[in-house]
Amino acid sequence: MKQAFHKSQEHLFALAGNPNCGKTTLFNAITGARQHVGNYPGITVEKKEGFYSLDGRQIRLVDLPGTYSLTAYSLEELVARDFLVHERPEVVINIVDASNLDRNLYLTVQLMELGVPVVVALNMMDVAEGRGLRIHAEELSKRLGVPVVPTVARRGEGKENLLRVAVEMAQSERHWEPLHVSYGPDVDPVLKDMEKIIGEHGFLTDLYPARWTALKYLEEDEQVKAKGRQANATVSEHLEALAAKLTEHLQKTLDSYPEAIIADHRYGFIAALLKDGVVEQRLKGNRMHLSDQIDRVLTNRFFGPIVMVAVLYAVYEFTFTYSELPVQWFEAAFAALGRWAEQAIPEGPLRSLLVSGIIDGVGGVMGFVPLIFFMFLAIAFLEDTGYLARAAYMLDRVFRVFGLHGSSFMAFIISGGIAGGCAVPGVLATRTLRTSRERLATLLTAPFMNCGAKVPVLAMLIAAFFTENRAQMLFLLTLLAWVFALVLAKIIRLTILRGPSSPFLLELPPYRIPTFKGLMIHTWERIFQYIRKAGTVIVAISVLLWALMTYPGLSASEKAAFDVERQAVLETLSEHHKDLLTSEQKTDLPPQVQEAREQLRAIDKREAATALQSSLAGRMGTALEKITRWCGFDWRTNVALVGGFAAKEVIISTLGTAYSLGELDTEENTSLSERLRQDPHWNPLVAFAAMVFIMLYSPCFVTVTCIVKESGSWKWGVFSMVFNTTVAFIVATAVYQAGRLLGLGS
Incomplete structure (x- = not known):
C-alpha cells in the first residue's frame, strides 16, 4: 500500500508515544503558536494539529493521544489507531523515553507490526544520561530497521533533524511493510492459519495487514471483531473459533491467555533488540x-x-x-470604556444595552x-x-x-x-x-x-x-x-x-524543569x-439577561408618580437655583441646591431600582426570594444564580448588569x-x-x-x-x- 501526498508540497505526519514521554512538549516545540486544538469528529477526545515549514515544504503535524499500545482498551488507543488506519499519515514519528526504552518500545513494535512508516524520536536523552545510560542510536536504528533520531524536546534539540529525516522517508514513498515477530510454537501456527484465511477472503485487508488482524482476534480486540462481523460474519466466526481453541489450549498447558503470551514475546523481542551494544550502563552500583x-x-x-x-x-x-x-488595570480600562460610551451615545435603550448589558456585564468577566x-x-x-x-x-x-x-x-x-x-x-x-x-x-x-x-x-x-x-x-x-x-x-x-x-496503577514521570x-x-x-x-x-447571555432586566419597564402611572416627586422638589427652588441645579458645578453650591440634587438623585435611584425589580428577571428573582431568603x-442574586x-x-456579568441598571449615578464608576x-x-x-x-x-x-x-x-x-x-x-x-x-x- 503506497503513501499518497495529501497536498502539493505538504506532508501529513503523526506524533505517537506513551504518556509522559515528552510527546506534547515536542509538538509544542515544533509548532509553537501555529496549532489548532479541537475534538475528533463525533467524540470528545482532544485533537491537536500544528504546522511547520521546512525547506519550502509544509508539514501538518497531528499529536495523537498518549497511549501505551494499539489494542483498543481505551478511547485514546482507539482514536490513535483509527487515525493511523483511516488517515494514513506518510510518517509516524514515535517518541520514546530514552530513560525507559524497554517499556516505550512496546508501542514502537506495535506500530511496526501495523506496517506504518516509523521514525523513532529518542527523546529525553538528557534524563537518560543523568541516569548513567548511554544509548547508541545508530545501532538501535540498525536493529529496528527504522531511523532513530536523538532529541531533547524541552530544549527543542534535534527537532529539525527529526523532521528532515521524516521528510526524507515521506519522499521515498515507502510502502507499509509490517514487522513479523515470532510468538512461539503455540501461537505462530495458529497465526499462520488465520493469516491464510484472511488473505484468501480479502478480510479487512483494505484496513489492516492480515497478520495484524489475526493478532487482534487473538488479543480479543472488540472493535476489530465488530468490524469483522460486519465485513464477513462467516470468516469472523471461523477466526473467533480458532482464537477460542488456542485460548483453551494455552489455559490447559501454560495456564495463560493468548494476549499474555503475545505481550511476553513482544517484550522478549525488545530485550533482544537492546542487548549487547545498544544501551550502556556507565554508572555502577545502586545509585x-x-x-x-x-x-x-x-x-x-x-x-x-x-x-x-x-x-x-x-x-x-x-x-x-x-x-x-x-x-x-483591566477594571479601570472597562470603566473608562463605559464612561466613553455614556458620553458618546445618546441616552436610550442602545446606550443601556452597550454600557449595562455588554461593557459592565462582559467587563466583569474579562x-x-x-x-x-x-x-x-x-x-x-x-x-x-x-x-x-x-x-x-x-x-x-x-x-x-x-x-x-x-x-x-x-x-x-x-x-x-x-x-x-x-x-x-x-x-x-x-x-x-x-x-x-x-x-x-x-x-x-x-x-x-x-x-x-x-x-x-x-x-x-x-x-x-x-x-x-x-x-x-x-x-x-x-x-x-x-x-x-x-x-x-x-x-x-x-x-x-x-x-x-x-486497583490503582500509575506511572510516575521523571521530574523535569x-x-x-x-x-x-x-x-x-x-x-x-x-x-x-x-x-x-x-x-x-448578558444581552439576553439585560433584556430580561430592562423590559417591560415601568408603567405610565408609575413613571408619572416619580415625575410628580421630582416636580415637588423643583418647586422648592427659585429660577436661579434651578439653573445652578443643571450646571456642571459641583462645589460652592447653596445648601438648597445641594439638598435638591441629593433628593433628585435618590428619586432617580428608586426609579431605576423599581424598574429593575418590575422587569421579567426582577419578578422571577423576587418570586424565588421566598426560598432563597x-x-x-x-x-438580584437569584437572577445571577439562575x-x-x-x-x-454569567453570575458576574448578571450582577454587573443588575447593579449598573439599578445605579444611575454616572459620576462614580465603581467596580462590582x-x-x-x-x-x-x-x-x-x-x-x-x-x-x-x-x-x-x-x-x-x-x-x-x-x-x-x-x-x-x-x-x-x-x-x-x-x-x-x-x-x-x-x-x-x-x-x-x-x-x-x-x-x-x-
Whole structure:
C-alpha cells in the first residue's frame, strides 16, 4: 500500500508515544503558536494539529493521544489507531523515553507490526544520561530497521533533524511493510492459519495487514471483531473459533491467555533488540536517580501531604500577589470604556444595552483574565514538572476511603481541584477509570471543584468582603470543595453506586524543569478558551439577561408618580437655583441646591431600582426570594444564580448588569466588588453563604451535557443538577442561619 501526498508540497505526519514521554512538549516545540486544538469528529477526545515549514515544504503535524499500545482498551488507543488506519499519515514519528526504552518500545513494535512508516524520536536523552545510560542510536536504528533520531524536546534539540529525516522517508514513498515477530510454537501456527484465511477472503485487508488482524482476534480486540462481523460474519466466526481453541489450549498447558503470551514475546523481542551494544550502563552500583531521591520526600506518608498543602497555598499566594495590579488595570480600562460610551451615545435603550448589558456585564468577566492567567500558569508548572502525578499517587489511599480511585484525582484536578480548571475535561478524564461505579461517582462529584468559571466569581466576592485574607479564603474554599466532593462521593458509593474499588496503577514521570515556551503555550490554550467563552457565550447571555432586566419597564402611572416627586422638589427652588441645579458645578453650591440634587438623585435611584425589580428577571428573582431568603440571597442574586446554570461566569456579568441598571449615578464608576460592599443587603456572612452555594450548585449546562454523554443517560445529567443544587441550598442555608445565630450577619 503506497503513501499518497495529501497536498502539493505538504506532508501529513503523526506524533505517537506513551504518556509522559515528552510527546506534547515536542509538538509544542515544533509548532509553537501555529496549532489548532479541537475534538475528533463525533467524540470528545482532544485533537491537536500544528504546522511547520521546512525547506519550502509544509508539514501538518497531528499529536495523537498518549497511549501505551494499539489494542483498543481505551478511547485514546482507539482514536490513535483509527487515525493511523483511516488517515494514513506518510510518517509516524514515535517518541520514546530514552530513560525507559524497554517499556516505550512496546508501542514502537506495535506500530511496526501495523506496517506504518516509523521514525523513532529518542527523546529525553538528557534524563537518560543523568541516569548513567548511554544509548547508541545508530545501532538501535540498525536493529529496528527504522531511523532513530536523538532529541531533547524541552530544549527543542534535534527537532529539525527529526523532521528532515521524516521528510526524507515521506519522499521515498515507502510502502507499509509490517514487522513479523515470532510468538512461539503455540501461537505462530495458529497465526499462520488465520493469516491464510484472511488473505484468501480479502478480510479487512483494505484496513489492516492480515497478520495484524489475526493478532487482534487473538488479543480479543472488540472493535476489530465488530468490524469483522460486519465485513464477513462467516470468516469472523471461523477466526473467533480458532482464537477460542488456542485460548483453551494455552489455559490447559501454560495456564495463560493468548494476549499474555503475545505481550511476553513482544517484550522478549525488545530485550533482544537492546542487548549487547545498544544501551550502556556507565554508572555502577545502586545509585538512586534524582527523581527517586526527591520522591522519598514528596511522596512520603508524613511529609508528602504537608508539602502538597504548602504547594497549594503557594499557588494562591502567587496568583493573588501578582494578579492584583493587572486586575486593577483591566477594571479601570472597562470603566473608562463605559464612561466613553455614556458620553458618546445618546441616552436610550442602545446606550443601556452597550454600557449595562455588554461593557459592565462582559467587563466583569474579562477583568479577571490576569488572575486566571497566573492561576493557569501555576497549574501548568505543576503539571509539566511531574508533581501532579505524585499528588495522585499520594491521594489514592485517601480516595479509597471514600470509594473512589487514585485516577479520580486527575479528574478532580482538571475540574479545578487546585482552582482554575474546567469540569468538562474533568468529566472526560473519568474514562481512565475501569469500573462504571467509580467512573459515575467521579464524574458526578468532580463538578464540585472550583473551576476556572467559578474562580472569578469567588475572587470578586473575596475582594469585596475578605480583602485582607484573599489567599487564605480561596484556600479554605478549595479545601471545602474537596471535603464536600469526597464526602458526597462516599454517600453515593454507599447508596446508589455500591461496589468494591478497583486497583490503582500509575506511572510516575521523571521530574523535569518546564520550558518557558511550553508553559506559555499550555497557559495560553486555557486562557484563550476563557476569553473565547467571554466573547461568545457570555455576550449572548448578558444581552439576553439585560433584556430580561430592562423590559417591560415601568408603567405610565408609575413613571408619572416619580415625575410628580421630582416636580415637588423643583418647586422648592427659585429660577436661579434651578439653573445652578443643571450646571456642571459641583462645589460652592447653596445648601438648597445641594439638598435638591441629593433628593433628585435618590428619586432617580428608586426609579431605576423599581424598574429593575418590575422587569421579567426582577419578578422571577423576587418570586424565588421566598426560598432563597433562608440563604440570605436577594432577588438580584437569584437572577445571577439562575444565569449561572448556563455558565458560572454569567453570575458576574448578571450582577454587573443588575447593579449598573439599578445605579444611575454616572459620576462614580465603581467596580462590582465596591458596589456589593456598599449595598446594605450584602455583608461577609451573605458573601460566604453565596460562595458556598456557587461552589456546590448545579454544573453549567455544557458540563451537564457532557455528563449525559459520558454516562449514556439523561437521568445522570438531571440527577447532577438536582442533587448538586439541593446540597448547595442545604449547606448555604446552614452557613447563613448558623452565622446569624452567632451574630455574624453584620
